[in-house]
Amino acid sequence: MLRPFVFLLALAAASASDIVVLDSDNFDRLTKEGVWFIKFYAPWCVHCKRLAPVWEKLAKEMKGTPVRIGKVDADSDSELAEKFAIQHYPTLKIVDGNKITDYTGENNFEALHKYLHDYLQKNKSILSSNKQSGSANVISSLRDFAEKLASDSIGLYTTIVFFLGFFIGVLSGVLFAVREKDKIM
Numbered sequence: 502m503l504r505p506f507v508f509l510l511a512l513a514a515a516s517a518s519d520i521v522v523l524d525s526d527n528f529d530r531l532t533k534e535g536v537w538f539i540k541f542y543a544p545w546c547v548h549c550k551r552l553a554p555v556w557e558k559l560a561k562e563m564k565g566t567p568v569r570i571g572k573v574d575a576d577s578d579s580e581l582a583e584k585f586a587i588q589h590y591p592t593l594k595i596v597d598g599n600k601i602t603d604y605t606g607e608n609n610f611e612a613l614h615k616y617l618h619d620y621l622q623k624n625k626s627i628l629s630s631n632k633q634s635g636s637a638n639v640i641s642s643l644r645d646f647a648e649k650l651a652s653d654s655i656g657l658y659t660t661i662v663f664f665l666g667f668f669i670g671v672l673s674g675v676l677f678a679v680r681e682k683d684k685i686m
Contacts, residue, residue, distance in 0.1 A: 519560035521571040525580045528573070536568045536624075537596040538604075538617060543576035546590040548608070555610050559617075562610075568617050595620060 523531060523539065532539075540556055542549035560570035575582035575590065585594060585601070593604035593613075602620075606612045 518557065519564050519570065520557060521569060523571045523573045523581075524578050528581060531569075532571070532596050533598075535597075536620070537571050538563075538568055538613075539571045539573060539594050539596055541573045541575040541582065541585065541587045541590065541592040541594070543590045544574060545576070549591045552591050552608050555608065555613065558610055559613050562614060563617060566617075567621065597624070 521531065531537075538559075540549075540552065542552070556570065556572065563570055573581050575585075575587045575592070581587075585592070591608070593608075595602040595604065604613075604616060606616055
């Protein structure tokens with residue numbers, strides 16, 4: 502009875518990503534606060550595909566820091582590609598308020614992580630301005646989770662299936678308990 506729920510939980514965990522999917526609809530709203538390291542990519546680009554697991558690892562490593570990791574499918578979102586003058590893939594940029602910085606280093610985890618660490622050290626005011634109280638942090642995390650689900654249809658569907666499976670499991674457990682109680686009496 503638990504196998505389907507364990508499978509759904511594993512599926513939900515596997516599809517969860519710490520990378521925020523950005524597009525023309527949410528880009529300005531999400532990036533107006535904080536520091537963002539954004540990958541502009543094309544799904545067909547071999548270099549982008551090679552960078553994908555590194556980008557995922559970087560997002561996991563930077564979780565809980567003032568830096569948010571995002572990605573834009575610049576091939577399908579020509580509006581953002583044009584706005585940021587994307588000429589090749591992948592293109593990596595820091596968006597810090599109105600300040601935009603091009604990343605021109607190597608595309609390996611160590612180089613990217615060091616770049617972000619150095620960026621934060623140079624901009625220590627970011628660290629103090631982005632600290633939130635505990636309840637504000639929880640609310641922000643829930644809002645981020647909801648925005649991530651809304652921007653990732655597979656993640657949204659996986660989460661819905663997981664919770665439906667969970668509630669069906671709870672309901673069937675309750676019905677089983679009631680049926681067993683009736684047998685005893």
